[in-house]
Amino acid sequence: MTEILSLMKWPLIASLILPWLLVYLGLHIVQRGVIFVDLALAQTAAFGTCISLVLGYDVHDWQSYALSLGFTFVGAAVLTFTRTRNQRVPQEALIGIVYVVAAAASILALSKSAGGNEELQRSLVGELLVVKDKDVTSTFMLFVVVGIAHWVFRKKFLAISADPEKAAADGLKVRWWDFLFYMLFGLVVTSYVHIGGVLLVFSYLVVPAVCATYLANSILTRFAIGWVIATVCSIISLLITAKADFPIGAAIVCVLGTALIFVTLLYRFFLRPPRKASSAP
Secondary structure: OHHHHHHHHHHHHHHHHOHHHHHHHHHHHHHHOOOOHHHHHHHHHHHHHHHHHHOOOOOOOHHHHHHHHHHHHHHHHHHHHOOOOOOOOOHHHHHHHHHHHHHHHHHHHHOOOOOHHHHHHHHHHOOHHHOOHHHHHHHHHHHHHHHHHHHHOHHHHHHHHHOHHHHHHOOOOHHHHHHHHHHHHHHHHHHHHHHHHHHHHHHHHHHHHHHHHHHOOOHHHHHHHHHHHHHHHHHHHHHHHHHHOOOHHHHHHHHHHHHHHHHHHHHHHHHOOOOOOOOOO
16 A cells, blocks of 8 residues: 555646646636647647657757657647638638647658557657656645746737637737747647647546536636546546556546546536527518
């Protein structure tokens, strides 16, 4: 038992102190209607890691992180400047293209590498079970800095997420603030991809936010509910992993998916407001 607790110490700490910012950013992503932007940026960050391995760097070297961050910033710029008022092509299509190209490029980059298959799996499900204390603390400090930036600029970010056309009419430079939002978003995604992998980043960003959107209306209440859901699902997943020896990242994703099914059914049968009867002409 002591050995299990020692093994799970830092995965548990990481699961308790890191998802809060992912949940908050997920609320923005859901409101903006660009659900797969986090998946695209996470895969772009993973592609940067793959390039660093091809160049001979270790996944934990600062060069690997710098390459991941650089590719993520390029992806953030692409997503910012492809968002226009009168879009000929839906932005979700462009986001999907970014994801597919980054994923295919990662496979090509690692196709000649001896440990290519292992690295592709790591990029998907991460290495949360063997996360180091310095990685958790440094990521948490970065999250605090990004969280403070979001608090300072919260009115602008929330206004653009809620209604970009109204924000532009009110004098906000939407493209500039969008770029800043995605740059900060890229910092968060890049840092967490190195710990949790692409699938876990996407799940922490989207699933708690969707659940909270079903259950509440205000942004603060949604944030609180989403954080609780992410925390409880993480703890349950760690317990399951300790008992059944499952990959922890995949376990968290599946438990979050189960929570979403439960919340959806709860809303559908108990919480959804009744439809107003249409008046006869």
